[in-house]
Amino acid sequence: METTLDLQEINIWKDKAIQMAFDLGPVLFKALILLIIGRQVIKFVIKLLSNALDKYEIDASLATFFKSFLSAVLWVVLLISVATTLGMQMTSFVAILGAAGLAVGLALQGSLSNFAGGVLILVFKPFRVGDTIEAQGHLGAVESIDILYTKIRNFDNRVVTVPNGALANNSIINLSQKPTRRVEMKVGVAYGTDLKKTREVILNVLKKDERIHEDPAPVVYFSNFGDSSLDLVIRCWADAADLWPVFWDNMEAIKEAFEAHSIEIPFPQRDVNHYYPEGKK
Structure with missing residues (x-):
C-alpha cells in the first residue's frame, strides 16, 4: 500500500515538473536569447560610438569616459529587460532596484565620489x-x-x-599643458675659478644647441658658496618634448668644455689640522 502511494506521489511531482518546464521553458529561453542578443547589441553600439568619436576627433579623455558610461547604462537596461521577460513586475523591480541602489550607494560612497x-x-x-x-x-x-x-x-x-x-x-x-619648459642645470667649480670666463664657456656651449630657444635667452648665475665649490645655476628654455635630451646633452658638453678650458670641477675636500700637546711630537 505504501509503495503504491509513493509511486502516485512521484508521478504527481513528475507531472508538476513537466508542466513547470513547459510553462517556464519558453520564458527562460526568451530571456537567454534576449541576454545574448543584447550583449552583442551593446558591443555594436559601443563600436559605433567609438567610430563616431574618432571620426569627429572628440577628445580622447571624453571619448573613453563616454564609452564606459554608455556601456554601464546599456547593461542596466538589458538586465531590467531580462528581469521583465522572466515575469518580474516593473513596479516591483523598480522598488527592489531603488532599495538596492540606496544600499549600494551607501556602501560605495567612494565610488560615487570617483564618478563625480x-x-x-x-x-x-x-x-x-x-x-x-x-x-x-x-x-x-x-x-x-x-x-x-x-x-x-x-x-x-x-x-x-x-x-x-x-x-x-x-x-x-x-607637465604637458605648456609647449615650452625651462631647463635647469647646476654645476660647481673650484674656489679661485674665474666666474666670468666660466659663464662665457657655458653660454658658448648652449649657443651650439639649436633646440635651446633664444628668447628667453639662456642665463648663468652664481648661486651659492658650497663646501668645496662655487655653485652655478644654468637656465634655458626648450620645447617640452626636448627637455631631458637638452639637459643630458648639455651637461655632458659643459663637462667636456670645462676640461678643454682647464676649469676644475672639484670633489669634496676637508682640511685636517692635528694639534699635539705641548712637548710632544
Whole structure:
C-alpha cells in the first residue's frame, strides 16, 4: 500500500515538473536569447560610438569616459529587460532596484565620489589623455580616464590606477599643458675659478644647441658658496618634448668644455689640522 502511494506521489511531482518546464521553458529561453542578443547589441553600439568619436576627433579623455558610461547604462537596461521577460513586475523591480541602489550607494560612497571626480576632470580638463602629470606621488603619462579611475603609465612602463576622486580633490602638476619648459642645470667649480670666463664657456656651449630657444635667452648665475665649490645655476628654455635630451646633452658638453678650458670641477675636500700637546711630537 505504501509503495503504491509513493509511486502516485512521484508521478504527481513528475507531472508538476513537466508542466513547470513547459510553462517556464519558453520564458527562460526568451530571456537567454534576449541576454545574448543584447550583449552583442551593446558591443555594436559601443563600436559605433567609438567610430563616431574618432571620426569627429572628440577628445580622447571624453571619448573613453563616454564609452564606459554608455556601456554601464546599456547593461542596466538589458538586465531590467531580462528581469521583465522572466515575469518580474516593473513596479516591483523598480522598488527592489531603488532599495538596492540606496544600499549600494551607501556602501560605495567612494565610488560615487570617483564618478563625480571623473565628471569634474572632463569638465575642467586639468589634464587629458596623453598628458604627462605628477599626482598622488606618481609621475607618468595619462593612458585613459574611465568612469571611476584614471590610468597613469610610469616611465618604467608600470600602469598605476588612481581614483578620480583623489585626482579631482588634490593638486596635480601637468607637465604637458605648456609647449615650452625651462631647463635647469647646476654645476660647481673650484674656489679661485674665474666666474666670468666660466659663464662665457657655458653660454658658448648652449649657443651650439639649436633646440635651446633664444628668447628667453639662456642665463648663468652664481648661486651659492658650497663646501668645496662655487655653485652655478644654468637656465634655458626648450620645447617640452626636448627637455631631458637638452639637459643630458648639455651637461655632458659643459663637462667636456670645462676640461678643454682647464676649469676644475672639484670633489669634496676637508682640511685636517692635528694639534699635539705641548712637548710632544
